[in-house]
Amino acid sequence: MATAAVKVIGVVGSGQMGSGIAQVAAVAGFDVWLLDSDPVALQRAEKAIAASVQHLVSKGQLSQLAGTNLLNHLRYTSSLEDLKSADVIIEAIVESEVIKKKLFSELDRIAKVSAILASNTSSISITRLASSTSRPAQVIGMHFMNPPPVMKLIEIVRGADTSDEVFITIKNLAERFGKTVICSQDFPGFIVNRILMPMINEAFFALYTGVATKEDIDSGMKLGTNHPLGPLQLADFIGLDICLSILKVLHEGLGDSKYIPCPLLVQYVDAGRLGRKRGIGVYNYQ
Ligand code: CAA
Numbered sequence: 001m002a003t004a005a006v007k008v009i010g011v012v013g014s015g016q017m018g019s020g021i022a023q024v025a026a027v028a029g030f031d032v033w034l035l036d037s038d039p040v041a042l043q044r045a046e047k048a049i050a051a052s053v054q055h056l057v058s059k060g061q062l063s064q065l066a067g068t069n070l071l072n073h074l075r076y077t078s079s080l081e082d083l084k085s086a087d088v089i090i091e092a093i094v095e096s097e098v099i100k101k102k103l104f105s106e107l108d109r110i111a112k113v114s115a116i117l118a119s120n121t122s123s124i125s126i127t128r129l130a131s132s133t134s135r136p137a138q139v140i141g142m143h144f145m146n147p148p149p150v151m152k153l154i155e156i157v158r159g160a161d162t163s164d165e166v167f168i169t170i171k172n173l174a175e176r177f178g179k180t181v182i183c184s185q186d187f188p189g190f191i192v193n194r195i196l197m198p199m200i201n202e203a204f205f206a207l208y209t210g211v212a213t214k215e216d217i218d219s220g221m222k223l224g225t226n227h228p229l230g231p232l233q234l235a236d237f238i239g240l241d242i243c244l245s246i247l248k249v250l251h252e253g254l255g256d257s258k259y260i261p262c263p264l265l266v267q268y269v270d271a272g273r274l275g276r277k278r279g280i281g282v283y284n285y286q
Contacts, residue, residue, distance in 0.1 A: 188253030
């Protein structure tokens with residue numbers, strides 16, 4: 001399918017990533033279905049998108065009319081059947097291979113024959129997700145950074161069987177979303193997390209072994225290397241559970257002991273200190 005033929009986009013999962021992706025697609029002029037099995041999560045997403053669009057209007061980045069039009073192009077549903085009209089479906093649900101595979105096989109059953117199935121996974125193998133469908137050539141990774149409306153990058157991941165045509169369509173689509181594209185082959189952690197997570201893990205080891213305080217570790221990387229957030233602040237922003245699960249994928253997939261998660265990170269996750277979303281992680285936000 002050529003990019004020009006893409007009119008309707010389905011997004012599955014209405015958390016921070018899914019709702020942000022739906023907003024990005026609507027701002028780019030597409031008709032969007034945002035699906036979540038949880039109606040409360042859908043309502044939350046609808047409010048967050050409306051507030052974010054209002055912010056763009058108040059800053060003069062969108063006219064009131066364009067903002068209203070855009071919101072009218074977004075529809076919310078809990079029924080998979082509504083994604084039948086979608087040309088591209090972007091999955092942004094929980095980072096579990098078992099749950100994602102189940103969803104991909106259901107999407108494969110209901111989606112148009114020509115539809116492309118994309119995953120926003122941050123580290124799970126696209127090749128393995130594709131194997132749960134009858135259309136592996138039309139399955140691809142489309143990894144947005146958090147928060148999707150703000151971050152300029154989309155990391156496109158080619159599975160073993162992703163076709164050149166599908167890659168080009170998704171690359172063009174990402175550019176229509178106003179993003180810069182990088183392309184990764186399907187290996188654990190792709191590009192960004194392959195490099196980012198060892199840095200975050202090392203920051204935890206520096207804290208764990210008493211090299212420095214959390215504040216000094218973060219200031220060191222923030223002011224010393226011009227990062228917007230220090231690595232421990234960034235870990236809290238991403239979610240410590242997500243960081244831990246990506247490190248496990250790197251360790252299992254690449255078999256190198258350098259990816260073994262720091263015991264302090266494991267302990268924080270065990271204690272439910274998952275970062276900003278829980279009000280406490282490395283830092284206390286309460
Ligand atoms: N949706 C839409 N807009 C948002 C937003 C969201 N969720 N969060 C922040 N913004 C906007 C704000 O509205 C604000 O816009 P204006 O300047 O137009 O007013 C702008 O972003 C700045 O926000 P704030 O002033 O509230 O806060 P800030 O200056 O601290 O910036 C940030 C917030 C842009 C997120 C900044 O902290 C940052 O760049 N953080 C690093 C983010 C990052 O590294 N993300 C990648 C994580 S790794 C990843 O995603 C991959 C993975 O698989 C784990």
